[in-house]
Amino acid sequence: MSFVEYSELIQEGDVVIIFMGHDSMMPIKVQSGAQTQTRYGVIRHSSDLIGQRFGSKVTCSKGGWVYVLHPTPELWTINLPHRTQILYTTDIANITLMLELKPGSVVCESGTGSGSLSHSILRTIAPTGHLHTVEFHSQRAEKAMQEFKEHKVSHLVTVRNQDVCKDGFGITGVADAVFLDIPSPWEAISHAKKALKYKGGRLCSFSPCIEQVQRTCEALLDHGFEEICTLEVLLRVHDVRTVTLPLPDFGPEEYYADSTQTTSDISQEDVNTSVICRTATPPREMAGHTGYLTFSSKPRDQRCE
Numbered sequence: 509m510s511f512v513e514y515s516e517l518i519q520e521g522d523v524v525i526i527f528m529g530h531d532s533m534m535p536i537k538v539q540s541g542a543q544t545q546t547r548y549g550v551i552r553h554s555s556d557l558i559g560q561r562f563g564s565k566v567t568c569s570k571g572g573w574v575y576v577l578h579p580t581p582e583l584w585t586i587n588l589p590h591r592t593q594i595l596y597t598t599d600i601a602n603i604t605l606m607l608e609l610k611p612g613s614v615v616c617e618s619g620t621g622s623g624s625l626s627h628s629i630l631r632t633i634a635p636t637g638h639l640h641t642v643e644f645h646s647q648r649a650e651k652a653m654q655e656f657k658e659h660k661v662s663h664l665v666t667v668r669n670q671d672v673c674k675d676g677f678g679i680t681g682v683a684d685a686v687f688l689d690i691p692s693p694w695e696a697i698s699h700a701k702k703a704l705k706y707k708g709g710r711l712c713s714f715s716p717c718i719e720q721v722q723r724t725c726e727a728l729l730d731h732g733f734e735e736i737c738t739l740e741v742l743l744r745v746h747d748v749r750t751v752t753l754p755l756p757d758f759g760p761e762e763y764y765a766d767s768t769q770t771t772s773d774i775s776q777e778d779v780n781t782s783v784i785c786r787t788a789t790p791p792r793e794m795a796g797h798t799g800y801l802t803f804s805s806k807p808r809d810q811r812c813e
């Protein structure tokens with residue numbers, strides 16, 4: 509199992525997502541001889557998991573069943589152990605699109621945090637790209653390295669335990685894109701510029717407060733970045749329900765005289781009845797603020813042509 513390649517069968521050491529419902533999942537590491545307790549009973553790793561197909565239905569000791577899913581970055585984001593605030597898939601999808609990430613991209617990221625975004629970046633840039641991720645909290649950097657190894661993506665990522673605002677990303681002129689999720693991104697813009705390719709590249713900074721956005725935009729302008737644009741991505745979940753609606757009033761009966769349908773074709777019952785239909789309504793209020801995403805482009809460095 510790897511986060512960047514699909515495997516058919518579950519093996520010792522794999523991470524498996526135990527799916528008990530859309531809002532009830534947990535990640536487990538498969539170890540022969542180990543057991544995992546669920547509300548449906550025990551799952552025995554040796555007999556119930558190892559050698560089974562990813563996606564199978566597994567019956568637990570109390571007779572209930574769960575699905576055993578192959579991990580994906582999306583499933584990891586909603587199941588990972590939180591060491592920090594994390595980015596969720598709605599923002600991650602836009603970051604991936606707007607940074608123009610693709611297989612082979614070289615990307616810089618800081619801070620690594622809990623590695624939620626890192627896993628999505630890695631899946632997108634595999635098999636030939638590379639992620640340089642910088643985290644100044646030593647235990648978080650250590651834990652991220654360990655997870656990348658367990659998830660078989662460590663060949664695609666370099667974790668540096670340093671302050672990105674002081675020491676930068678540790679590379680010069682090779683990145684296609686830079687992503688910042690730190691409290692003072694404006695202090696890292698010069699380092700981002702240095703890390704990006706001489707022919708240019710894309711930058712994104714995530715900040716929850718508009719004052720942080722303002723300072724970052726000023727720093728981006730000072731360093732010659734172009735196409736600066738800030739987005740807030742809101743997930744609008746529509747509520748699907750059944751409603752009863754009165755039939756529309758098409759006016760007095762004589763109006764039917766000109767139509768192909770005559771009044772005798774329409775029964776009084778039809779005219780007076782309501783229709784039952786399925787409808788979807790958006791929420792009246794949106795309490796979904798995560799943060800602002802500020803994107804910009806570094807233009808080609810004229811001096812290096």
Ligand SMILES: C[S@@+](CC[C@H](N)C(=O)[O-])C[C@H]1O[C@@H](n2cnc3c(N)ncnc32)[C@H](O)[C@@H]1O
Pocket residue numbers: 592593594595618619620621622623624625626642643644645648670671672673674689690691
């Ligand atoms: C909100 S978390 C990042 C979460 C990450 N984007 C994710 O999706 O899991 C911010 C991280 O940045 C780190 N950090 C803050 N300032 C930093 C700096 N100057 N250099 C390196 N890391 C920094 C913090 O230690 C923290 O782990």
